[in-house]
Amino acid sequence: MDDFLAARLQMAFSLGFHIVFACIGMVMPFFMTVAHFIWLKTKNPVYRDVTKAWSKGVAIFFATGAVSGTVLSFELGLLWPKFMEHAGPIFGMPFSLEGTAFFIEAIALGFYLYGWGRLKPWFHWATGVVVGISGLLSGILVVAANSWMNSPAGFEFADGQYFNIDPVKAMFNDAWFSQALHMSIAAFASTGFAVAGVHALMILRNKNVQFHHKAFKIAAIFATIAACLQPLSGDISAKDVANRQPAKLAAMEAHFHTEKSAPLIIGGIPDEKNETVKYAIEIPGMLSFMAHGDFKSEVKGLDSIPKADRPxxxxxxxxxxxxxxxxxxxxxxxxxxxxxLWKKRNWLAQNWMHKVFVFATPAGFIALEAGWTVTEVGRQPWIIHGVMRTADAVTPMPGIAWSFYLFTAVYISLSCIVSLLLYRQITMVGRLYDSSTQS
Incomplete structure (x- = not known):
């Protein structure tokens, strides 16, 4: 394995690991505070137990996300020093603001975890709200940095030099809104379906049904609302990509030839050598409509992109x-x-409904990983779109393959540890619920 491939794989593996825990850490505090709010309003002890159980999960994911995110920050400098040398002064603002949001989140989480019985009830709840808002802002700010890589702005470039730097324009670049919106909704959908699926499984196993039913309902509402909003944000994102990164859109759709009334391709096996797609379902004109709002508009294919610049x-x-x-x-x-919910409320208590959510438990996170693959691989061969190639940004330091093997082993070990902690937390829910009902 050459060092360039090893550096890319290490970054991909680190990001793929971090994004799951980061998204859960962004979203779970909102689930937690909703359950807490219902408990404060109803005084139903089940919601208090759900809140406490979820707060422990938030702590686990916060710690894991913080560690893996710190590693990613170091990897940017160690694996891609040329990139950080030139890009750091331009897009450093969202990273610094993300650090501030992270510190606020950490402080608020400390207040929340240790505030039971020590803080006034509504102030205690408010600290949980701060955890959720600051966590969500952290994610949005990191996405702002990534969106700059897809839509570089806030500087002028000539003769290998960057000047007239405007960090505000760099942060609020053309891709920022669509990526932040799509990513935030994806975090709610993926986490919601995962959490709802876990509680649905516990209901099917007939373990503390009342507890898990309350938790399932909160997670399912978040998940299903996000799932309905996600196609809308996806449409906004796809139109933005069509205007700014036609090569990425062409790769996404396996669209090899520039043409009007371009068909939407569903499925299929791309043949890059012969520039064809086998076994695909085509819907005439639909790609033109989805990309530009007109069934007859022209959509650029990969044939309009130099081969060296194709993803x-x-x-x-x-x-x-x-x-x-x-x-x-x-x-x-x-x-x-x-x-x-509207017409057949008796379905909500049926086992088949819970089995549907159990089946969908991993769906959101698989889609999330696939979406980030599209974002990152679809930008290649550029690390800064149209400005710097990924191959030009990699470190000249040898031995990166060994670093990749080491980090892979560490991340696999960490995944096992986190999974064990979560399993123990879920199995302890029964004892927590039993003790609360007896008190």
Whole structure:
């Protein structure tokens, strides 16, 4: 394995690990504070127990996300020093603001975890709200930095030098809103379905049904609302990509030839050598409409992009198809759940409904990983779109392959430890619930 590939794989593995725990850390505090709010209003002890159980999960994910995020920060400097040398002064503002949001989140989480019985009830609840808001802001600010890589702004570049730097314009670049919106909703959808699926499984196992039913309902509402909003944010994001990064859109859709009334390709196996797609379903004119709002508009294909500047088509296309396919499945589950709430409330207590959510437990996170694959692989060969190539940013230090093996082993070990902690936390819920009902 050459050092360039090892550096890319290490960054990909680190990001793929971190994004799951970061998203859970962003979203779970909102679940926690909703349960806390209901307890304060109703004094139902079950909601207090749900709040306490979820708060311990928030602490675990906060610690894991903080550690893995710190590693990512170091990796940017160690693996991609040329990138940080030039880009750091331009897009450093969102990273510094993210650090501030992180500190606020850490302080508020400390107040929340140790505030039971020590702080006034509504002030205690407010500290949980601060945890959620600051965590969400942290994610949005990190996405602002990534969106700058896709849509560089806030500087002028000539003769290898960057000047007239404007950090505010860099942070609020053209891709910022669409990426932040899409990512935030994806975090709620993926975490919501995962949490709802875990509690649905406990209901099916007939363990502390009342406790898990309350928790399931909160998570399911968040998940299904987010699943309904996600296609709208995806449409905004896709239109933005069509205007700014036509090569990425072409790779996403395996669209090799520039044409008007371009068809939407569903599935298929891209053949990059012959620039064809086998076994695909085509919907005439739909890609033109989805990209530009007109069934007859022209959509640029990969044939309009120099071969040296084309992203890997197969990986980008398959990842995009996975993301969209799972998004449609989650949307279908959301429609089913809302129909049950509206017309068939007896369905909500049926085992098959809970089995549907158990089946969907990993769907959001698989879609999330696929979406980030589209974002990152679809930008290649650029680390800063149109400005700096990824190959030019990698460190000249040898032996990166060994670093990749070491970090992979560390992340796998950390995943096992976190999974064990979460399993113990879930199994302890029964004792927590039993003790609360007896008090």
């Amino acid at each position: 890997p088509v197969a990986v980008t296309h398959y990842a995009f198809q996975i993301m969209v396919g799972l998004g449609m499945i989650m949307l279908g589950i959301a429609a089913l759940y809302f129909f049950a």
